[in-house]
Amino acid sequence: MRLPFLTLLLVTSAGSLSLAAADEPIAVGHLARNAGAPFVVRDQNPLLAGFGVPSTMPSRLTSGFAGGLDLYWGSTAIMQSHGDEALLVDAETREARAILEGKLTDRVGWRLQLPYRYTGGGSLDSFIDSWHDTFGLPDGARSALPRDQIAIAYTRAGTRELNVTSSSSGLADIQAALGYELHSAPGSALTAWLDVKLPTGDADKLTGSGAADVSFVLAGQHSPLNSRWTVFGQAGVTYLGDGDLLPSDQQRSVVWSGMAGVSVLAWRGLSLKAQIDAHSAAYDSDLDFFSNAVVLTVGGDYLFKSGWRLDLGVSEDIAVEHSPDVVFVLGIHQGW
Template sequence: MRNTKKPADCKISGFFLLLFFTLSNNSFAQHPSPFSTRNESPFSLIYGLPLASPAKLLENNQSRWISSFNISNTINSQTSNSENLFIDIETWHVNFLYDTNLKENWMLRVQLPYIVHSGGFLDSPIDSYHQALGLPENIRPDFPHEQINIDYNLNNQNQVNINSRQNALGDISFQLAWQAHLTNRSALSYWLSIKLPTGNEDKLTGSGATDVASWASMSYRLTDTRWLYGQGGLLYMGDSDVFTDIHKNWAGFANAGIKFQLWNEIELKAQLDVHSALYDSKLDFLNQVIQLTFGGSYTINSKQKLDFAIAEDIKEGSSPDVNFNISWWIYL
């Protein structure tokens, strides 16, 4: 039988075949990398709560740098029978992470944080952002922009009072990871972290104690373009020099996310992060946290990738009002 398909039809069919193979190539089998975020509250950053971690570790003789920049902004006033908290702050949290393969199935991560607490510049844009999306503004409209104030009282005794810019090195951590399982469809790794007291507790850039955390990270491919990922673990916090009367020694943490691969270079992700209370307090801002992070990644080339994300507090008043994250991944 003679082929009656017109040249234009052939071109159209060829285009869709090319599109199909493009959307089905191996780049979609890439295991997801979570957003490099966590609860960015000044009262949380001082502890060794780990960033969300990838389930797939580096391959043999591979290493990478990750530069992650978080800007969080919050204003909150809370009171209980024995506690009073007012916080109006913008925090810049820069993480420099170096990952290297030690030997088959083992990876070492070194995490160097730098923390700045200030009045910032995002108060006005965040007001506009909340208004545009119809999000709750809490007490924001009642206070002037770009001020810094952290004041916490327990049983009428002042515990923390900061009203000027603070910046210093945070608590350095070392993390060891083991690849327990890896296929094209799923991955599982186990992590162990130790956080050292290199920060400054008076500036709220460290806790003055050593923390240890252990967790498992997993990822699972649903389809060629959709992945699930998550982690869960326990954190032991040494006896802190901050909030010594109410700080806890143990906390649990977890996250779960989904990745959609729209194109070879572009992916969208949504990530839910939770952790139990770090303090024995009735105040929401010092209690358990639920936050949602959403955004995307852009693959620049085979060696570099950029993440862009926004985190919002799902449990209102328990974490910063908003957090913006930019992370730059460089594979060596």
């Protein structure tokens, strides 16, 4: 479902940009400082989401107290095999991630993420199948799998390492972070973060890894042209504890991650944005779904005069079958 959907979004974006040129936005200075922030996303791969690979972190500390809720609704249908490995993932994932953040001093801030995660059969398969039929897109493994059922199985060297046949949900691994603002100016910002993921989830329910992870992240943004345009990026390294999902001899101890994107204030409170997130493999495996992942998220946000910001986007696996087929993203954020 990739090309037609992304093309539709890009055409819509172009139309909005033309509108922007003819209609000056309201309170552009205020909106430019608050709209167009990156999507708060991370790889929703049900076999990797329990690790502490960081989601998007702020490049500028909030001036007071801020909060938000991000929702992710994804679908995966893949069958892969290579050598003595075989993997089946037919599942839908839903995650709600509450975020609270504030300042301790002028340059030191904190951030707390409280996620709740579901992995099961879901209801997206019919919609995705209809989309594929309409645009003549290949179904991949979907045509060979039953609709709205869950089946996650992994076999290595003749041993069944993972076998999930029923839906599960629960509190996922909580993440707590401290940030130090290295640079802050009207058109740019740079903040370093120390992020710790706590093992509050359950590896058997795919809501956690069963171990604590620690990440170091550098997040920045800059407006190179004018206040309408913003480029942003992030680089991170995560040290993984010994998890319980797959055998410890197969898990790597370090995962690298990065993000780069751009946003434009198109019209009044509307910003259009696109970003690419990537990370290295967390497991030693020849299967694509356990390998390096590259995910594109496109969409936008709208900043209301009340200060609430609404994010809408969709994520697609640029590295095909290295992450979920599609993830719909919805976020609401506010600062006080």
